[in-house]
Structures are given as C-alpha cells and as structure tokens.
Amino acid sequence: MTQTKNNFDYTIPQHVDRLKAxxxxFENALLDKLSRVHWSTPLFVYTPVIILLAVWSLQAFSLPVVLIAGASGYLLWTLTEYFGHRFPFHYKHPSKFGERLHFLIHGVHHDHPNDPLRLVMPVLLSIPIMLIAFLVVRVLFGLPYGYPVLMGFIIGYLAYDMVHYYTHHAHPTTRLGQTLRRLHLMHHxxxxxxxxxxxxxxxxxVFGTQHEKQKRERAAAD
Structure with missing residues (x-):
C-alpha cells in the first residue's frame, strides 16, 4: 500500500490503475448497472422537477422573491456539497464494513477517477438526498416558501454533477474552467x-482546506 499525503488513513493499492474503468x-447485475450513470441522467431526472418547482414558485411569489429564495437554496447546496464531500465521503471507518462502505460511496471514484460512468451521483443515492432536502426546507420554511428554495438546491446539485464530470473529461479554455479542473485534480x-x-x-x-500552494499565496498576500 502506498500512503498519500494526508492527515487520515487514505491509502491507494499499488496495483490499481487509476485511469482505467x-x-x-455488486454481484447483483442490476445493482451494479444502477451504480453506473451516464453524465446526462441527472439532467433528465431533475430538470422536470426544477421546472415544476419553478411553476409552483411563480404562482405563489413574485420573480424577485423566487430568485432570492432560489439563491438561498443554491447556497444551501454548496454547503451540503462541501461538508458532504469533506466528511461523509472521506470518512473511513476502521472496520471492514466501514472500509467497504467508504469504497462504495467515494473510494471507488478516487481509485478510478476517470471512469465516465461513475462521475455523477447515481439516482438511487441522489433521490434520498433530495427527499431529505425537501423535508428540511419544509420544516424550516414551510410551503410554498420551500418550493423555490428546493428549486435552487436541486439546480446547485445539477451544477455540481455537471462540473464534476467536466473537470474530469473536458479540456477547458476559460480561466474559470481551468481553475475548477486544476483544483479538483489536485484533490485527486x-x-x-x-x-x-x-x-x-x-x-x-472559508474553512481553510484550500491546497497548500493557494494557502501559502494567501498568507503571503496578507
């Protein structure tokens, strides 16, 4: 096993070819098939949901209110993305079950980061997340206020999935695209x-987990 630079037990087997599929x-053929997702699948699943939430939101509120509430939902997603990736996705329990669970949730992506069918979230995983998000916004904001918030949350999720695929398989020419790709590949x-x-x-x-080069540059600027 080779140790990567880290402050927790994240290891990569030496025999792994990280650039292959x-x-x-899963032994079960259907489960394994469902764990492999074409990058466009989330768009087909969630775009109709976004449209429906937008219609309900605009029936209840003015456009500025919908935009502000939607932006709040998007902000909630970005925090979910950050903390979900930082903690549940990268938490490695020392037990065999924990090791297996970690590999299923996120470890397989780190071992094989360029597998195009494991770069967006499987629907079987994303739907429970969206249901939990619906329950949370319903409790916090009530309905219909929760509709535009949930709409922004799901838009944020789609942006995450598309950006994630983009950083692995695109060759960006813009400064923004190049920066997103560089930062994510540094993580890998x-x-x-x-x-x-x-x-x-x-x-x-904000939370001090930027890569060391950026951290040093920021400290020098201060």
Whole structure:
C-alpha cells in the first residue's frame, strides 16, 4: 500500500490503475448497472422537477422573491456539497464494513477517477438526498416558501454533477474552467484531504482546506 499525503488513513493499492474503468461494485447485475450513470441522467431526472418547482414558485411569489429564495437554496447546496464531500465521503471507518462502505460511496471514484460512468451521483443515492432536502426546507420554511428554495438546491446539485464530470473529461479554455479542473485534480492526485469544493471551491478558502500552494499565496498576500 502506498500512503498519500494526508492527515487520515487514505491509502491507494499499488496495483490499481487509476485511469482505467472501475470494477464491479455488486454481484447483483442490476445493482451494479444502477451504480453506473451516464453524465446526462441527472439532467433528465431533475430538470422536470426544477421546472415544476419553478411553476409552483411563480404562482405563489413574485420573480424577485423566487430568485432570492432560489439563491438561498443554491447556497444551501454548496454547503451540503462541501461538508458532504469533506466528511461523509472521506470518512473511513476502521472496520471492514466501514472500509467497504467508504469504497462504495467515494473510494471507488478516487481509485478510478476517470471512469465516465461513475462521475455523477447515481439516482438511487441522489433521490434520498433530495427527499431529505425537501423535508428540511419544509420544516424550516414551510410551503410554498420551500418550493423555490428546493428549486435552487436541486439546480446547485445539477451544477455540481455537471462540473464534476467536466473537470474530469473536458479540456477547458476559460480561466474559470481551468481553475475548477486544476483544483479538483489536485484533490485527486496531490492531496485528497484538501479541495473539497468541486463546483463551489470558495468554501475551501472559508474553512481553510484550500491546497497548500493557494494557502501559502494567501498568507503571503496578507
């Protein structure tokens, strides 16, 4: 086993070819098939939901209110993305079950980061997240106020999935695209304990988990 630069037990087997397609995750053929997702699948699943929430929101509120509430939902997603990636996705319990669970949730992606069918979240995982988000916004905001907030949350999720696929398989020419790709690939190939914001990398600067080069540059500027 080779140790990566980190402050927790994240190891990569020496025999792993990290640029090849990932192996089967489940013996059951249907479960394994459902764990492999084409990048466009979330768009087909959630775009109709966003449209429906937008219609309900605009029936209840003015456009400025919908935009502000939607922006709040988007902000909630970016925090969910950051903390979800930083803690549940990278928490490795010392038990065999914990090791297996970690590999299923996120470890397989770090071992095989360029597998195009394991770069967006499987629907079987994203739907429970959206249901929990619906319950949370319903409790916090009530309905219909929760509709535009949930709409912004789901838009943020789609942005995350698309940016994640983009950073692995695109060749960006814009400064923004190049920065997002560079920061995320540094998370994969330099230090997996930093750079948890994929579509919202600013949270790494807020919480001090930016990559060391950026951290030193920021300290020098201060």
């Amino acid at each position: 990932s192996p089967r995750l 190939f330099r230090d997996p304990t930093r750079g948890f914001g994929v579509s919202a990398p600013w949270w790494d600067y």
